[in-house]
Amino acid sequence: MVKIKTIFSCQSCGYQSPKWLGRCPACNEWNSLAEETSLPPSLLRDGVSISPDRSSSPIPIDRIKTDQGERIETEIKELDRVLGGGIVRGSLILIGGDPGIGKSTLLLQALNKLGEKKLKVLYVSGEESINQTKIRGDRLDASSSNLYILAENSLEKILEEIKILKPQCLVIDSIQTVYTTSMESAPGSVGQLRGSSIKLMYLAKKTGIPIFLIGHVTKEGVIAGPKVIEHLVDTVLYFEGDRGHPYRILRATKNRYGSTNEIGVFEMGDCGLLEVSNPSEIFLAERSIGVAGSVVVPSIKGTRPILVEVQALVSPAVFGTPRRTTLGVDHNRVSLLAAVLEKKAGFSLLNQDIFLNIAGGVKIDEPALDLGIATSIVSSLLNKSIDPKTIIFGEVGLAGEVRGISHWEMRVNEAVKLGFKKCLIPHHSKNLSNFHSLIDIKRIDSLRDVVEYLF
Numbered sequence: 001m002v003k004i005k006t007i008f009s010c011q012s013c014g015y016q017s018p019k020w021l022g023r024c025p026a027c028n029e030w031n032s033l034a035e036e037t038s039l040p041p042s043l044l045r046d047g048v049s050i051s052p053d054r055s056s057s058p059i060p061i062d063r064i065k066t067d068q069g070e071r072i073e074t075e076i077k078e079l080d081r082v083l084g085g086g087i088v089r090g091s092l093i094l095i096g097g098d099p100g101i102g103k104s105t106l107l108l109q110a111l112n113k114l115g116e117k118k119l120k121v122l123y124v125s126g127e128e129s130i131n132q133t134k135i136r137g138d139r140l141d142a143s144s145s146n147l148y149i150l151a152e153n154s155l156e157k158i159l160e161e162i163k164i165l166k167p168q169c170l171v172i173d174s175i176q177t178v179y180t181t182s183m184e185s186a187p188g189s190v191g192q193l194r195g196s197s198i199k200l201m202y203l204a205k206k207t208g209i210p211i212f213l214i215g216h217v218t219k220e221g222v223i224a225g226p227k228v229i230e231h232l233v234d235t236v237l238y239f240e241g242d243r244g245h246p247y248r249i250l251r252a253t254k255n256r257y258g259s260t261n262e263i264g265v266f267e268m269g270d271c272g273l274l275e276v277s278n279p280s281e282i283f284l285a286e287r288s289i290g291v292a293g294s295v296v297v298p299s300i301k302g303t304r305p306i307l308v309e310v311q312a313l314v315s316p317a318v319f320g321t322p323r324r325t326t327l328g329v330d331h332n333r334v335s336l337l338a339a340v341l342e343k344k345a346g347f348s349l350l351n352q353d354i355f356l357n358i359a360g361g362v363k364i365d366e367p368a369l370d371l372g373i374a375t376s377i378v379s380s381l382l383n384k385s386i387d388p389k390t391i392i393f394g395e396v397g398l399a400g401e402v403r404g405i406s407h408w409e410m411r412v413n414e415a416v417k418l419g420f421k422k423c424l425i426p427h428h429s430k431n432l433s434n435f436h437s438l439i440d441i442k443r444i445d446s447l448r449d450v451v452e453y454l455f
């Protein structure tokens with residue numbers, strides 16, 4: 001008789017134990033271990049030949065031929081850019097995001113675009129009926145005859161339909177609602193999630209069909225289920241945004257075929273998601289002009305420049321230790337810059353709370369922002385505004401010096417396009433002649449210089 005092996009796996013981090021435990025030793029979550037059968041041999045056997053072009057013997061890399069047109073463009077430029085220039089054939093893409101943020105909307109729109117390009121595509125919904133999907137489709141004007149909808153939860157049934165339909169792109173909405181009968185654990189459990197994802201990965205690699213998996217996120221904002229799914233897939237995208245704003249940002253946290261630095265910006269409207277091709281305009285749209293503590297900084301996200309507004313609020317500290325609260329930038333960077341301002345520019349910040357925010361909900365982690373952060377803090381501290389038509393960027397060193405940064409031409413260009421008149425840039429930036437007639441450029445080499453010049 002075949003003995004069925006059971007294991008206990010943590011539903012929050014995927015830790016496995018041969019016996020039940022009240023608390024997971026890996027993630028310290030209480031009561032998170034559930035009984036599951038271990039991965040059945042059939043699932044592993046399926047994987048022996050993953051891809052049709054898997055070689056049985058080693059081949060020199062220069063003799064491997066790749067097909068041209070390995071990427072499929074969705075014609076939604078913001079999505080294509082985040083994917084690294086289109087969808088790679090045979091790739092498995094996981095997209096996560098808060099409930100109601102617009103994951104289903106984005107992928108239905110993308111599939112419809114592919115359908116219009118005469119590609120046969122399948123949208124599998126495990127959460128909504130075909131009627132509900134149709135209602136959404138009507139709203140989004142998704143009516144391509146090549147877009148097929150299937151409301152199904154059983155993975156075996158889905159795989160059968162795929163064999164018959166032979167779609168060229170597939171969306172599973174969501175991976176948490178799909179279950180496979182080859183695992184005995186309950187739908188939505190870690191075992192099921194892993195089992196279904198592995199089967200779908202084999203399908204993608206074997207047939208070359210790109211597959212999008214929509215994933216739920218936990219209250220901490222990470223994709224539900226263990227990290228194992230993120231390891232398994234080729235690309236992990238997060239769709240983020242603020243409930244109060246119509247803007248949504250798509251970013252990649254892992255991409256085997258592209259940069260993880262790119263972001264895609266969308267606006268949610270009545271007819272679905274619209275691309276925002278010039279994000280600088282929206283990030284600066286609600287800026288109050290002439291307010292102390294506000295500075296515009298050109299930042300580079302992937303391959304394009306985005307102007308963002310850095311806002312600082314400096315107020316006397318009520319409690320002993322002053323607070324450094326930040327949104328959108330690294331907290332340590334702000335503490336460091338506050339220390340440099342204290343020591344090298346002579347501002348007393350030890351008894352001041354500092355609150356710093358990047359308007360529009362973007363996250364920036366490049367040193368070019370340093371000078372913008374430092375000047376916004378000084379501006380708020382002195383309660384003196386900075387000319388709203390000025391952009392400021394540069395890295396600040398611990399000695400209070402301003403250091404050169406990359407892509408400064410792209411940054412200045414973007415500012416010129418949006419009508420900025422003055423630009424403070426690090427001393428080391430070269431070849432400024434192209435810009436002289438367009439924008440007033442002031443070179444600076446220390447934090448003290450900037451402060452003297454601005455205030």
Ligand SMILES: Nc1ncnc2c1ncn2[C@@H]1O[C@H](COP(=O)(O)OP(=O)(O)OP(=O)(O)O)[C@@H](O)[C@H]1O
Binds near residue numbers: 097098099101270271
């Ligand atoms: N008629 C409408 N007009 C404007 N916006 C709408 C309309 N209907 C839905 N929306 C927007 O679409 C969002 C829902 O999008 P969608 O269902 O794609 O989200 P989701 O990320 O798939 O959510 P879930 O995780 O619950 O499946 C709503 O939060 C709302 O912002």
Ligand SMILES: [Mg+2]
Binds near residue numbers: 103104105127173
């Ligand atoms: Mg949805």
